[in-house]
Amino acid sequence: MLIKNGNVIIFEADDVKVKKVDIKIKDNIIEKIAEDIKPEENEEVIDATNKVVMPGLINTHAHIAMSIFRGTFEGCDLYTWLNQKIWPIEAKLTKEEVYNASRLSILEMISTGTTCVNDHYFFSEEIRKALTESKMRAVITRVLMDNDGKEASENRINEFINLYETRDKDNKLITYSVAPHGLYTCSGEVLAKARELAIKYNLPVHIHFLESINEVEDIKNLHGIRASEVLKKYFDGIHTILAHGVKLDDEDIEILKTMDCGISHNPLSNLRLGCKIADTTKYKQNGINVALGTDGQGSGNNLDMFEAMKMAALIQGGIHENEERLGSKDAIKMATINGAKLLGLEDKIGSIEEGKDADIIIVDIEPNLTNIKLIPNKDIISNLVYNTDGKNVETTIINGEVLMEKRKFKYLQPEKIIEKFIAF
Ligand SMILES: [Zn+2]
Structure with a gap:
């Protein structure tokens, strides 16, 4: 397959550039990136004239x-939201609901x-089934916690072990993580078990x-030491993905710098739950890898990573004046290569580079009425972050397979997925 005539987002050293190059994909791999590659006989050619070709987000x-929680429970803080709104409903969820909700989210992700x-x-078996059927790439898990007793906790650990042990070893698209919910919901016993599983597997x-701010004291009360020290005690030497990291002080940053970890920044969710703003500019200046996430739709509203990019870049202006702060190029890296690094997948994905797996999206920037916000398009990178959204994505390729082309899906049937939620 050949993607021709596109404006391709390429990372060079620390910079983000737009280049007019063609991309040749053989099997699932990006085989060649060069100007004006001639198609072979019978080769599938995707014309990307007036499009941006970029690494998959x-x-x-x-x-x-959590697509089932979209648009619910506005105005709570994190603890009220979890304890009084989300957890009681989650306790009654069925396998079928989780499967259908996962399919809705997968449709949302591939289409954006x-x-x-x-x-x-x-x-997680239902989630894995939905992902596998959709040929989506994912890191999955079974969340661990023990704030509701020992028996429930042991069941969760066994479910995780069973999930991992029953994996399809030939499926390279699905990998796994060990996921304690948080330091305020897990005792030292569960954290030690999580460490043991992470090392074993x-x-x-x-x-x-x-x-959130409440965690600072709660974690100290539960574990006797500050949160970043708890993290170091249990996960030193283990690659650790930290969701949110909003409330880090200078001492926390110094401790995190000594660890193999990075932060998944979720700006929309943080604002909706009144958690304030993570100082990602400062984290970057301290050499901490910052990537991007949406959180679930119950707090983050949607899974559109273009919205997350825009928010991640703009929000820094809410805490930094007239000084160097993260911008549109940083946002693109946070949503791609930094994410690959955070998940430990940078050898395979995160950038358009020869030898990497072909996870590529094509974004429509044609100068027409639909794209009026992009005209004139003097700075493609700036426009991409501030003036497009997931609806501009025309084609989504995962592992060399075109899952959506011109917004038509290869495996998913949008009407069938959506109809389950119309009278939900
Ligand atoms: Zn979360």
């Missing part, structure tokens, strides 16, 4: 089945350009970390 923190998602949920850890 990587959502580093989501709860796939996300090619890889890092999930954090339960009923050689998996990263994926955990909510300092999302």
